[in-house]
Amino acid sequence: MISRSRPSTGPGSPWDGEFARYFGERAHSLRSTAFLLCGDWHQAEDLTQAALLKLYLAWPRLSRHDALDAYARKVVLRTFLAEHRRSRWKRERLTDAPPELPAEDATSDQDMLVRQALAVLAPKQRAVLVLRYFEDLSVEETAQALGCSTGTVKSQASRGLATLRKRLGPHYGALTFSATTERR
Amino acid sequence: MDPEDDVRAFLTGVAGGPQPPMRLEAADVIERGGRVRRRRKRFAVAGTSAATAVVLAVAGFLAGHRAGPPEPLEPAGPGLSTVAPTSSSPAATSPPTDVGTPTAVAPPAVEPERTPPRAQRTTTPSAARPQRPPTTTSIPSRSGETTARDVPTVVTSR
Numbered sequence: 001m002i003s004r005s006r007p008s009t010g011p012g013s014p015w016d017g018e019f020a021r022y023f024g025e026r027a028h029s030l031r032s033t034a035f036l037l038c039g040d041w042h043q044a045e046d047l048t049q050a051a052l053l054k055l056y057l058a059w060p061r062l063s064r065h066d067a068l069d070a071y072a073r074k075v076v077l078r079t080f081l082a083e084h085r086r087s088r089w090k091r092e093r094l095t096d097a098p099p100e101l102p103a104e105d106a107t108s109d110q111d112m113l114v115r116q117a118l119a120v121l122a123p124k125q126r127a128v129l130v131l132r133y134f135e136d137l138s139v140e141e142t143a144q145a146l147g148c149s150t151g152t153v154k155s156q157a158s159r160g161l162a163t164l165r166k167r168l169g170p171h172y173g174a175l176t177f178s179a180t181t182e183r184r
Numbered sequence: 185m186d187p188e189d190d191v192r193a194f195l196t197g198v199a200g201g202p203q204p205p206m207r208l209e210a211a212d213v214i215e216r217g218g219r220v221r222r223r224r225k226r227f228a229v230a231g232t233s234a235a236t237a238v239v240l241a242v243a244g245f246l247a248g249h250r251a252g253p254p255e256p257l258e259p260a261g262p263g264l265s266t267v268a269p270t271s272s273s274p275a276a277t278s279p280p281t282d283v284g285t286p287t288a289v290a291p292p293a294v295e296p297e298r299t300p301p302r303a304q305r306t307t308t309p310s311a312a313r314p315q316r317p318p319t320t321t322s323i324p325s326r327s328g329e330t331t332a333r334d335v336p337t338v339v340t341s342r
Contacts, residue, residue, distance in 0.1 A: 023213065049213065118198075136192075
């Protein structure tokens with residue numbers, strides 16, 4: 001993975017190889033988690049990069065390398081929440097030129113519906129749903145990752161599910177049906 | 185079917201669908217991380233140097249102020265110490281009035297066996313600093329307390 005020829009930036013760290021191996025194994029799943037959190041692949045990649053950079057910088061200080069997945073997930077989550085919190089203060093310039101529009105990726109209507117429904121949720125509710133139902137974490141693990149109480153996780157999950165169901169409306173049944181048939 | 189399973193199913197469907205190719209590479213992250221580490225190290229060195237310089241400057245400033253200029257040494261008023269023993273003599277009354285003649289204070293003529301050491305002390309300031317004889321003699325002569333203090337010490341030492 002590091003074999004790509006690049007201008008040398010000085011002596012590498014002793015943990016570069018270990019980090020590159022972990023990157024190869026886990027970067028895609030981290031990007032999927034980030035995508036569910038933010039709803040955009042490009043932003044998800046930025047989130048993943050920021051999180052992996054933090055992970056790289058913290059690598060020599062990590063005492064338990066067996067719990068790296070949980071740590072990396074937590075970093076992605078915190079980075080997403082911090083980005084969302086900071087978005088009010090982002091310095092963006094108004095311009096009359098149209099922004100670069102991302103190319104439409106080949107997604108089904110159902111995926112679009114789910115994405116739009118997820119985008120309506122508050123960031124923390126979305127994070128709870130992703131951790132609980134995509135990452136299959138327990139309530140306690142989710143609370144630990146988010147730094148809140150288990151009661152908060154339960155209430156946020158309940159509210160998030162209700163909002164999702166309400167937002168999807170009549171499509172909810174069709175979505176669940178198609179999802180179960182796809183799994184089979 | 186459990187509603188939680190439904191959500192689980194369509195979340196997996198969304199994230200597991202067609203994905204764009206990954207543009208991110210480990211080498212990019214490692215390169216950026218190396219840059220960040222080097223920058224942090226440089227900042228740490230610069231910060232430590234600046235802090236050390238500030239601490240040294242403050243310490244030097246404080247040390248310089250604490251030492252300060254030495255207080256001017258006042259010459260002992262030796263002539264007045266001999267005033268008391270010679271207070272009965274007629275020559276003892278003359279020093280307060282005659283400021284510029286410290287030799288008149290010492291009465292070697294009255295008690296030659298006592299006064300020589302004190303007479304030497306009276307003459308030394310005037311000899312060492314010829315430009316300030318009036319001040320050396322006038323200060324003790326004006327203050328009565330100093331003379332009263334000095335008198336017993338001289339007498340008891342002898």
